[in-house]
Amino acid sequence: MKSNVRKLYLIRFFASLIPAYVIERLFWESRGMTIQMVTSTEIIYAVAIVLLEVPSGILADKWSRKQMLLLSACLYAAELLILVFAHTFWHFAAAILLAGVSRSASSGAENALLYDSLLxxxxxxxxxxxxxxxxxxxxxxxxxxxxxxxxxxxxxxxELHYWLSIGSVLIVVGVAATLTEVRSDAADEDCAKLAPLDYLRASIRFFRANADVRSIVFTGMVIGSSVSFLYEFWQIYLSRLAVPTAYFGLFSASIMLLGIPGNLLAHRLLSRYGARPLLLAATLLASAGFFYAAFVHHVTSLGAMLLTSLAAGIAEPVASGYVHRRIDSDMRATIDSFQSLGQNAVLAAASFGFGLASARFDVFGGYGFIGALCAGYFIWQVSAARGRIE
Structure with missing residues (x-):
């Protein structure tokens, strides 16, 4: 089981060792992809996950989490290969569709395999x-x-960035093939008894019966979907501020650096402050960062964007751990997939608003829309909490 954890570390490392991401939007723009076209592919990505997230989670629970991770890695490599030769919107759309299938195959399976390996x-x-x-x-x-x-x-x-990225993902394929499936005998028996629809019904009953889980999960969804727009469009934002391309790598590195302390300190902050206050604080911080980036077109806006990355780093492990401690092994991947499904449903809905605001006010308007989304959710959660106290 310790070997599984080490291999999951390796998978994460090489799955993220993708040089193509730093020039992705510039590469797409050089192939004729506008902001509106990119947001359309984001919707395709989100819809693919909405449709496949829960079925893939059920498949991971009933069949194999290891095999789902292996399938995800193979699809990831195919996605990058298509992008190398993409020249039309539909080429990019096909690649992003594969990305959605790949993501849905791994999301619930990875966390489930990690938790059960630690268990x-x-x-x-x-x-x-x-x-x-x-x-x-x-x-x-x-x-x-x-x-x-x-x-x-x-x-x-x-194009070289994509070829190097494909090589990194092929290492992920090799490591995923050596993972060990982890499942107790009792969980195997429960999985054998349950039909696919039983997983769906049980998941719905779980969320209905746990209002606190719903609140935590939805807050994580809002933060996770919102910060996706930061990661996807910062290159265009920097180009609008006339930041030289030579500094793009430095800024991308800074985003990553600010996410690291959030993730490493999340478990300590959780024990001190609790999940709900932490996630609400992260939502408020993300809202402030997006508003500043939208209305202050200055290099100081980059600092606000970095703080948003810090907020997201805190939110993910806190929300995920809150859910996994309250579910059984035989439903672990399915419930986790519901969480990812909801996040991408929020992402798909927010993409419409972001696209419309960007069409009228460029990327600044898009970030303003996301800031308003986070602020509105924060106000709603605080008002709901006060109502419960009264």
Missing amino acids: AEGRAENYEKVLGRMNALDLTSALLAALIGGWLAGIFKL
């Missing part, structure tokens, strides 16, 4: 700590890839 070792209480470290390693790898990608962009054609 088998008697270390389940360290879940947030280990997940935070995995996320920090993820960000460190992405930081390294950003620095490499930024350096390569000034020397070679952008």
